[in-house]
Amino acid sequence: MRETARTAAMAGLGVLVGGIALKTGASHTVWQIDPYKCSWCGLCATACVLQPSAVKCVQIYPMCGYCKLCTGYFEPEPNALNTAAENQLCPTGAIKRRALEDPYFEYSIEEELCIGCAKCVKGCTLFGNGSFHLQIRHDRCVNCNECSIAVVCPAQAISRVPADQPYKFKSREHHA
Amino acid sequence: MKQPPPQPHESAIALTRRGFLGALAGSAATATVGAAPAPPSRSNPYEYKVDHLFKTDPKHLLYDTHGTLRLPVSDGRRVAVGPENQIWVSAGKTLLIFTSGLEKLREIQALDVIRALAVDADGTVYVAVKDHVEVFDPQGRRREPWNIPAANTWFTGIAVAEKDVFAADARNRVVLRYDKSGRLLGRLGEKDTSRKIPGLIVPSPFLDVEVAPDGLLRVTNPGRHLVETYTFDGSLVGSWGKTSMGVEGFCGCCNPINIAMLSDGRCITCEKGIPRVKRYSAKGEFEGVVVGPESFPEGLRTGAVFNKWDGSMAGVDAATDRQGRVLVLDQASNTLRIMVPKKPAATT
Numbered sequence: 001m002r003e004t005a006r007t008a009a010m011a012g013l014g015v016l017v018g019g020i021a022l023k024t025g026a027s028h029t030v031w032q033i034d035p036y037k038c039s040w041c042g043l044c045a046t047a048c049v050l051q052p053s054a055v056k057c058v059q060i061y062p063m064c065g066y067c068k069l070c071t072g073y074f075e076p077e078p079n080a081l082n083t084a085a086e087n088q089l090c091p092t093g094a095i096k097r098r099a100l101e102d103p104y105f106e107y108s109i110e111e112e113l114c115i116g117c118a119k120c121v122k123g124c125t126l127f128g129n130g131s132f133h134l135q136i137r138h139d140r141c142v143n144c145n146e147c148s149i150a151v152v153c154p155a156q157a158i159s160r161v162p163a164d165q166p167y168k169f170k171s172r173e174h175h176a
Numbered sequence: 177m178k179q180p181p182p183q184p185h186e187s188a189i190a191l192t193r194r195g196f197l198g199a200l201a202g203s204a205a206t207a208t209v210g211a212a213p214a215p216p217s218r219s220n221p222y223e224y225k226v227d228h229l230f231k232t233d234p235k236h237l238l239y240d241t242h243g244t245l246r247l248p249v250s251d252g253r254r255v256a257v258g259p260e261n262q263i264w265v266s267a268g269k270t271l272l273i274f275t276s277g278l279e280k281l282r283e284i285q286a287l288d289v290i291r292a293l294a295v296d297a298d299g300t301v302y303v304a305v306k307d308h309v310e311v312f313d314p315q316g317r318r319r320e321p322w323n324i325p326a327a328n329t330w331f332t333g334i335a336v337a338e339k340d341v342f343a344a345d346a347r348n349r350v351v352l353r354y355d356k357s358g359r360l361l362g363r364l365g366e367k368d369t370s371r372k373i374p375g376l377i378v379p380s381p382f383l384d385v386e387v388a389p390d391g392l393l394r395v396t397n398p399g400r401h402l403v404e405t406y407t408f409d410g411s412l413v414g415s416w417g418k419t420s421m422g423v424e425g426f427c428g429c430c431n432p433i434n435i436a437m438l439s440d441g442r443c444i445t446c447e448k449g450i451p452r453v454k455r456y457s458a459k460g461e462f463e464g465v466v467v468g469p470e471s472f473p474e475g476l477r478t479g480a481v482f483n484k485w486d487g488s489m490a491g492v493d494a495a496t497d498r499q500g501r502v503l504v505l506d507q508a509s510n511t512l513r514i515m516v517p518k519k520p521a522a523t524t
Contacts, residue, residue: 042223066379069401070429076226077422126449
């Protein structure tokens with residue numbers, strides 16, 4: 001009887017330990033930002049162990065308004081709606097603006113230049129449709145055991161996600 | 177040099193199990209703190225500075241709050257004024273009807289989430305849900321819903337005139353003109369160079385229409401930051417509006433989101449981004465602020481409740497009554513507030 005109980009206890013412990021290991025094992029999970037929790041604080045640009053950061057802005061085109069006055073691209077009060085550096089919000093000029101049919105413009109991110117500062121994300125979310133948001137790019141992220149951005153993230157927006165579903169993109173379907 | 181021999185009391189400390197574990201935990205904590213890198217500074221060198229835009233200069237404030245009502249049903253979205261100054265509010269699928277003093281009279285259930293409503297002079301109410309229009313007679317009985325041809329319709333505004341009903345379809349960037357039986361009579365606001373109509377630009381699901389006291393329509397053109405005037409047959413008569421984060425203009429990518437008309441032709445505008453309700457003259461001159469951004473809850477100001485793309489993007493709606501009051505519905509706090517013009521300061 002005692003032997004049976006001991007075996008059951010050991011088996012239970014094994015399942016528990018195995019479950020925890022599976023859940024926390026770095027080889028099965030990666031870090032990612034929940035765009036709906038992100039508060040655009042700017043720490044992704046400065047707290048990452050990589051410089052420039054592994055965090056990049058992504059553009060969800062189906063959510064974009066293709067606005068002439070894109071509040072993720074332009075300073076809050078730009079001198080003019082053109083591509084002059086003084087009018088651009090992005091500190092590294094990582095957002096590209098391309099004219100489509102009048103009065104629509106397409107905005108895309110040049111990831112090599114993006115530092116993940118979230119200025120554009122805040123502008124787009126506060127005053128636009130929120131199609132810009134941050135994601136950790138896994139072709140760059142070194143998947144630290146403890147993510148140094150997650151440690152300081154005031155919104156606790158960064159957590160481990162399954163490696164086979166490594167991104168948390170916004171989507172229109174999510175909202176609808 | 178010889179070390180002094182250990183004193184008996186030093187070598188014979190009675191270390192209990194609890195004390196040992198406590199000491200171990202303390203050492204571990206100390207070691208962890210000592211080994212952890214200093215947290216990075218929380219200052220943000222890339223800060224997007226817009227806080228100053230969320231404050232209203234008191235000299236622009238034209239109205240005082242006369243009363244507020246927390247809605248008894250969640251998801252308050254639109255407000256309108258009906259006969260006898262009754263206040264009609266939509267909340268989810270429910271129509272709430274109040275007296276002008278905010279006493280609840282009754283409620284009506286629609287079949288889907290209500291996105292806009294307009295009340296006719298006889299009490300008939302036209303309710304726009306996502307892709308069709310429901311009609312309720314003055315007793316609250318549902319009439320046959322209008323059959324709207326499937327065209328990815330996304331109604332966000334509705335207005336009623338003597339013989340016509342106008343429904344603003346944000347997705348198709350058009351205002352549809354119906355008679356009161358639901359027969360489609362025409363389309364307004366679409367790009368037409370032969371009629372010198374530049375077309376409605378609607379980046380986010382907000383497009384509103386109102387019938388003005390001059391017998392013409394006012395239609396928002398949010399992507400162009402304009403309020404446009406149309407005849408019922410779709411001729412563009414004029415427009416006004418200015419793009420600006422400043423209080424005199426319309427902010428962000430697309431505003432105003434909703435409008436209401438005062439009986440003398442002045443226009444009340446509602447904005448998102450910088451949530452604010454303002455008053456313009458009949459010619460479109462900025463007159464002042466009804467409710468400023470600082471009066472709305474934090475979620476509305478920070479955009480924390482903006483993350484919806486189904487037309488329920490948190491925003492503000494307004495209506496006016498015959499007393500000249502402005503009724504402001506704030507979706508984020510689900511609160512209706514009655515704003516009355518400030519009394520002029522007494523002069524000696």
